[in-house]
Amino acid sequence: MSVTVAHTLDEALELLAATPSATVLAGGTDLMVELNMGHRRTDAVVCVNRVGELRSWRHDPGTDTLRIGAAITYAELMDAPLAGFSPALAQAARTVGSPQIRNAATIGGNVGTASPAGDGLPVLRALDAVVHLASTAGTRDVPFAEFATGPKRTVVQPGELITGVTIPVLNGFQGYSKVGVRNAMVIATASACLAVDTNGHTVRLALGSVGPVILRAPEAETIAVQAADFEAGTIDPEAIPAFAAAAAAAARPIDDHRSTAAYRRRAIEVLSRRLLTRAFPAPTPGASS
Ligand SMILES: Cc1cc2nc3c(=O)[nH]c(=O)nc-3n(C[C@H](O)[C@H](O)[C@H](O)COP(=O)(O)OP(=O)(O)OC[C@H]3O[C@@H](n4cnc5c(N)ncnc54)[C@H](O)[C@@H]3O)c2cc1C
Known part of the structure; x- marks a missing residue:
């Protein structure tokens, strides 16, 4: 097997053009497991995690968007300054694997694997990211929304590289939550990201591990928007159960070795309700407005 380490974007693209069947390696935390277990074979590997263009990020104050290079790691996403621009991505990053995994694993690799359980992905779906x-x-x-075509299937063509993702920097609550079989080092059996845009008066809810790809819950989002007072930061409490039920109804879970469909649906109901309640906390009785 040939392994080549690219140092520039042009070099990486030339290597992939020369060998379109080559497999891209970033942190290797998914790929090496698949190769070691014999689930995947490859004759050529192009290593991209030293490519400067993929290791950088940029905030555009004009559009208030954040472009994150594909080889940015979870360890980088979970801390300042990146965490300040995308709190939900930072929260998701903190739930990934162990410190060793977070130091190696990249956001581009999470996107490239396109597992419905990938922790970064509900955040990207909620924020309407561009790849x-x-x-x-x-x-x-x-x-x-159009990037993954099924579990671990994407629109990436041979010879193509994911160079990064762009997300909006929103003014409002962002949160990511997941449940798994234990508290750490766990693949999500269900996950959810809620992002509120106080300026645009939107509430976005994305669901992970409950469908072939990451899903949005549009009916739940509409319920939340209609019940929210974005200026006051409050929500009609009677809308919260309806929101959570609509979120659960949007899930398309299956029974598998990690969980049952019924548990996953129930987990989405609970996670969604908790996230909405954190986004619009009930006013403290007696507090002046
Ligand atoms: C012990 C352990 C715990 C884990 N825990 C979690 C967890 O809690 N949550 C979670 O979401 N994941 C978890 N993972 C999975 C993995 O860490 C993540 O999916 C990670 O983001 C993959 O990134 P990577 O850089 O290691 O990708 P790699 O393994 O290098 O690549 C993954 C896939 O993406 C492709 N790829 C990578 N970069 C690019 C690119 N720039 N352009 C095109 N294709 C590309 C590769 O060809 C490969 O198909 C865990 C893995 C391990 C081994």
Whole structure:
């Protein structure tokens, strides 16, 4: 097997163009497991986690968006300054694996694997992220909603590299929660990301591990928007159970070795309710407004 380490984006793209069947390696925390277990075979590997263009990020104050290079690690996402721009991505990053995994694993690798259980992915779906792809033929941008076509299946073509993702920097609550069989080092059996845009008066809810791809819960989002007072930061408490029920109804879970569909649906109901209650906390009795 040939293993080549690219140091620039052009070099990585040239290597992939020369060997379109080559497999991209970033942190290796998914790929090495698959190769070691014989679930995947490859003759050529192009290592991209030393490519400067993929290791960088940029906040554009004009559009108030954050472009995150594909080789940015979870360890980098969970701390300042990146955590300040995307609190939900930071929360998701803190739940990933162990410190060793978070130091190696990249956001591009999470996107590339496209597991419905990937912790970064509900955040990208809730924030309507855009995935940036490049090859020697040019570049293209794909809405995250259209990026995964099924479990671990994506629109990435041979010779293409994920160069990064762009997300909006929102003014409002963002939260990510997951449940698994234990508290640490766990793949989510159900997960949810809630993002409130106080300026745009939107509430976005994305669900992980409960469908072939990451799902949105549009009916739940509408219920929340209609019941919310974005200026006061409050919500009609009677809407909260309806919101949680609509979130559970949007899930398309299956029974598998990690959980049952019924448990997953119930978990989504609980996670969604908790996130909405954190986003719009009930006023303290007696507190002046
Ligand atoms: C012990 C352990 C615990 C884990 N815990 C979690 C967890 O809690 N939550 C979670 O979400 N994941 C977890 N994972 C999975 C893994 O860490 C993540 O999915 C991680 O984000 C993968 O990133 P990577 O850089 O290691 O990807 P790699 O393994 O290098 O690559 C993953 C896939 O993406 C492709 N790829 C990578 N980068 C690019 C690119 N720039 N362009 C195109 N394709 C690319 C690769 O070809 C491969 O198919 C865990 C893994 C292990 C081993």
